[in-house]
Amino acid sequence: MAPHDVSCPEEPCLEKPGDEAWAFTGHTRRDVVVVADRFAQFARGDRVLTMTGLLALLDADGLRAVDGHWVVHVGQGVDATDGDLLEAACDKSEGAVRLADPDTFRLPPEPPGIVHKDRPENVLLAGVHSPALTHCRAELRIHRDNELVLDHHTGEHVQGIVIIEAMRQICIAQFETAIRPGLTPAAYAGVWKRIDLSFEDFLFPLPATVESLIVESDLRRETNLKFRATTAMRQQGRTVATAGIEYSMIAQGRVDTLERRKADQATRAYLG
Structure with a gap:
């Protein structure tokens, strides 16, 4: 599945306050x-x-x-x-x-539960906003102690695994903040079926945005909600990466039962 383009307003560049906000008389x-x-x-x-x-x-x-x-x-x-x-x-x-x-x-990151994380430093999003149920946008916010940047040396850019995780988190945040409030109260877990990812440029440790656009959904079974979305990471007007993602949000109890059964099967197969 080829990724679809995700349209969004052009990101503002670093804004400089005018002379009325701060006078620079005689200074550089x-x-x-x-x-x-x-x-x-x-x-x-x-x-x-x-x-x-x-x-x-x-x-x-x-x-x-x-x-x-x-x-x-x-x-x-x-x-x-x-x-x-x-x-x-x-x-x-x-x-x-x-x-x-x-x-x-001082813009705080999202609460860990919004992106299905336990530790605040591993949250990659801040200012999650959904102008529509199918469109979600957030600021990228990388904590200095994030699990994905603690042991990685690639030069000046931020490694690609951070982009992938930010795309995963924006899909979950979109579900938790825009879609789940309209459903019967229940806990869900994300299960990822396919990610068709394209890197187009380097991501640097500067402000960036990540967004998700749901292009197809199946909400007929509340225990297994299916989505197809396109996501994009952008920085200062550049598209850094895009992805087409297929995933399901499955009721937590159902996932626990399925995972436990498969874990037992894997253990028995390994031990003979």
Whole structure:
């Protein structure tokens, strides 16, 4: 099954506040991005800094190195705690450094249950929004301690397995937030039948969006709801990856019974 194109509004680039928001009289403005230390390979040059590097620069002694006015944008791996530290350091700069959008730094990830995870650091989505039952969109939010980035070295880009997991999570989040509230209360588990995936570009530790569009569904049996969706990951107007996905949301009790039976069969086959 070839993936379908998922249409969405063009992503905004890093917005720069106008002169009415912040005057730069007689000074040069520099926009920079801060990322978690986990993405240090991406933080080279003078446009991207790690949290440790930026905080050191904003130290009382290092502040002398700041040229003109700096506007700090959020990258991946930075959370609300980091935002508080940065905001406090910016306050000490007496106007030399400011956060582009403090609220962006504090945008929380979705609760783990929304994407069928147990640990908050493994949630990859924030700001899940469903303008329609069939269309769901969210911001990519990679925690610095996410299970998929703890032991991986690929240079400056984020590994593809993160994209795949984000696509899985957006499908689950779409079901949990837009579809399941209209069903009889029950717990469900996602069972994936097919993923037809195409990588088109690198994903970097900068803001990105992921979305899902349900193109076909079968809701006749509430214990086994079937979906076919197309998903896409986009970053600054670039399509990073697309996928056609077929999956079912099956009542948890039914999945438990089926899995237990198959696990017993597998064990007996292995032990003879």
